[in-house]
Amino acid sequence: MNPTILTASGRYFDFINPDPKSIRVFDIGRALSRICRFTGHTTKFYSVAQHSVLVSKVVPPEFALQGLFHDGSEAYLGDVSSPLKQLLPDYKAIEQRVEHAIATAFDLPEQLHPSIKQADLRLLVTEKRDLMPKARIGDVDTEAWAWTRQFEPLPEVIVPMSPDEAYDAFMIRYLEVI
Template identity: 45%
Template sequence: MTWILTSTGKRFDYADPQPQQIDILDIAQALAHECRYAGHARRFYSVAQHSVLVSQIVPREHALEALLHDAHEAYCKDIPRPLKALLPDYRAVEDRVDGVIRAHFGLPAKLSEAVATADLVLLATERRDLMPHDDVPWPILDGIEPLARRMNTVHPERAQAMFIRRWVELGGSR
């Protein structure tokens, strides 16, 4: 068996992911319940909330891509970058799932520079506001400034609603 049952009752097959297996409601549900940083933030902080925030700081033409930049994590989970680097086979599955999602929603095949930069700005902000204090530099954040405003986290149900609301604002369709 290479498939999972999603929250909307679809079967998502890792061996053969297809566009008809993708549903924005599944993505919103799963990302709202997926905690970033492998659960090591000081408070629960969902991938859905992160995605909404990234979508709000990019130019409008990149907002939908930003909202969905981690959509593959609805099916593949949010694996920390250092661990993911040790799992090339996992990365191949994740890339395949990401490609199907990007094609399904009409997104660029590769992550745009604007979204990648905004993702790093959020990472710097999250580190400052949500992670335990640590003086060790994160090389990936060299030259990246966090947002001026401080972050607050929301419960999964609210994050899910925020994600769907942002999806609708951006003209998304299932």
């Protein structure tokens, strides 16, 4: 078996040698619109595509394209939770190769602007507030999320979109920021 996947556009994507020419915005938008954030442990379906659109709107306009594609590698790798990523050292190398191919394909810098991480964390606390189940009494919720207290959630409540709506929003946002 080759370490490749067939994408929504009918192209093969190679995990060992990701070719920037094989990267298509259609594939990224379609896949991210069908991947649920937090490995699906939300109260309602909420896609990585919708999250990416929101990040792109929170950052300064000149970094909107970086915000839109900050989780682009998940279109090929799936959404692996951060705690699990820490246990998979080989995963990070694969992720970096995919991120490099995406950056090259869309003429993005290798290092994302710091505002992207700040927006991502602000969205994280907003998503926890709006879309995550409440922790059971006695669970480690307070300790596990203590580090996020420094981030202010967005004032607006996130209303999850369907996969088709999230795909459309992703593609529209892409056309707005290119």
